[in-house]
Amino acid sequence: MAHGLNRRRLLVAGAVAAGAAAVGGLTARKLSRPRSRPMPAVPDAPAGDERLVPITSGARGREVDFWTAVPAGYGDGKGLPVCLVLHGASATPRDYGRFGLARFLTDAVHRGTPPFVLAGATGGRLAWRRSGDDDPQRMVREELPAWCAQRGFDTSRLAAWGWSMGGFGALLLAETYPGWLRAVAAFSPAVRRGDAVFADVGRLRGTPVGLWCGRQDNFLEDVRALARALPEPPVRAEWTDGRHDFGYWGTVIPDAFALLGTALTPPPAA
Template sequence: MAHALTRRRLLAAGAGTAAAAVVGGLTARELSRPRTGPDPAVPDTPAGDERLIRIAPGARGREVDFWTAVPEGYGDGRGLPVCLVLHGASATARDFPRFGFARFLTDAVRRGAPPFVLAGASGGRLSWRRSGDDDPQRMVREEVPTWCARRGFDTSRLAVWGWSMGGFGALLLAETYPGWLRAVAAFSPAVRPDDAVFAGAARLRGTPVGLWCGRQDNFLKDVRALARALPEPPARAAWADGRHNFAYWGTVIPDAFTLLGAALTPPRTA
């Protein structure tokens, strides 16, 4: 199954011990350290329909926060496609309103990005992979789209966006289910050359990938290596001054939302 949106069009649109254990691309010590940093500079635009509820996914065996945001002016978002949001290790879905994601979304649409919905649930600190009976990746694959469909969102058109640990999880999700997602946007993904994302990179063929990372981020070398390891050139690969925090990530959200909106808009063709 092919994507109607080519990479060229997307490029135009986007202008041994517990202490040493590695989870995804992060060591246990790194995962335990607060990493979010300063909140992003949020656009002076209104949020649309933004909701945060508690819900009990079977895949996680516990209640989690589930958040959605619709751009202002689009009512309850019925009929809009969905970008799944995968948070980093130092955040949960409950932080999304504070980060201003709903306002970033409205701003992107007002600047010309095709409208879409953001939807994300708390996935713990497992790098969006299964641990025993706790399977946040299955929650995102099977349950979050069902919750979105109940709201009337168009779950036949899905993309994914994540940062840090969530960037790792977003890329891994696209590799695990090739062709399911229209695009992947990853900010400073916590990847390393010997991890599962690098091992499965060939499965990203046909899925537009956007990568962003700050030049002062410790992951920069590995993220750039991933860009070179992809089976096709990334739809977007941008390296600007910035560290591993939202002070930097907030500056590239507009670019990512433009890319995601363009990927979600055209109909998929056989």
Template sequence: MRRRTFLALGVTAGAAAGWAGYRSRPGDFDPVVPDAPAGDERLERRTSQARGKPVDFYTAVPAGHGDGRGLPVCLVLHGASKTAADFPALGFGRFLTDAVRRGSEPFVLAGATGDRLNWRPAPGGDDPQRMVHEELPRWCAERGFDVSRTALLGWSMGGYGSLLLAGTYPRSARAVAALSPAVRLGGEIFQNAERLRGTRVGLWCGRQDGLVDDVRALAEALPERPVAGSFTDGRHNFGYWSRCLPAAMDFVSEALRR
């Protein structure tokens, strides 16, 4: 198996060392990232007209694929506790390179900061959903990426936002990889589940996550069964999500094939 390294997310080195090999509760895991290099990974500032403010714009190209020109795009929607500026530290570029080295077709990652608005339009005209749907593809096209082939990936609030976006604009994305999406039984995602017909969906959620029953219910409510995902031990944190990302990256790559 590929050697993996510990990624400390707001944890002191001493605490990390003290936790090595110790699980206080079922589903407790330390975050890990692949021992692979990030390729062309950039964090820029762009002015979002949809949001009415400058935002961080992140892109990652797998190592060995230059500037990514001609590659399809996976748009990444962050959770409530992170922004696009956190993506390099979370190891997204390394997860991407690892997926390609394991045999997945290459693609690029792109994301921008949506703040804590649940990826929905907010009073006053701040619309992170429109930013993802309209502006992110335009910014990616300026870099030469192939925006005719896109997918969505998000966790927690971003998982909810990815499903919401795919339902708001049916068939705009080939696939949605949702990790522990913050959905609730009977909520908007359930009410509009039929709008996800024709979009490949992957659902992951930890068995010790408070959202697991709702996510399982969503898997049953979708018009077409999820084609990827799992319900294994894990909580609502990057210790769990870091273990799901390799499979999510593979799922996205397969969906973006020509």
């Protein structure tokens, strides 16, 4: 398996968990206010170092929002590995504060998950694929790690996490660059049998994949079909009650973060 990752170690970690500043002189932006949608039950944990700043993406040909979160107690996150965050079609990084992602991260670390950084940028509604001169996938592959490296994060250890359209994008990213990511976590990925993710599913061999989808989600049958089509069994495949929203996704974030943290952290030397 890629990076010498112990699959049993990931499975155990997933099972156990189931039970604003500036960069480079840029002014931090405020995170968005709540909207009338199902929201996750956010844990009572501090956010740590959470930042949202504008930055120019050459790959997208525009200014985007660059968001990062470091678990509380780990300062500015220097030396920590990174999980790249790919949002769904109805969200942007400005929503991550109200989703409580930084607080979920701190809570996971408090519960024993090895620390890591979350980092994401605005990908638009292109399913994280190129459209003309706008290439959000290249932004994630090339620019996002470079921006993270400027902050001192360890970009030699990367994973990806996304939901809905972002889940599709995270899986497609792992297929496009086999072996680049140490793990992929996808919540209710917007996949359909016969699409690009299914077509190249064999390229996920060696990349640990975790899949979660609610039983009341319209994508459930296709996500389950994807789990069966993977070249290796997923390290996590969870189908519990829930719909296609953060009311459900919030319930499985702890499980995913435990998996991701384990994948990003090498085991102690013997």
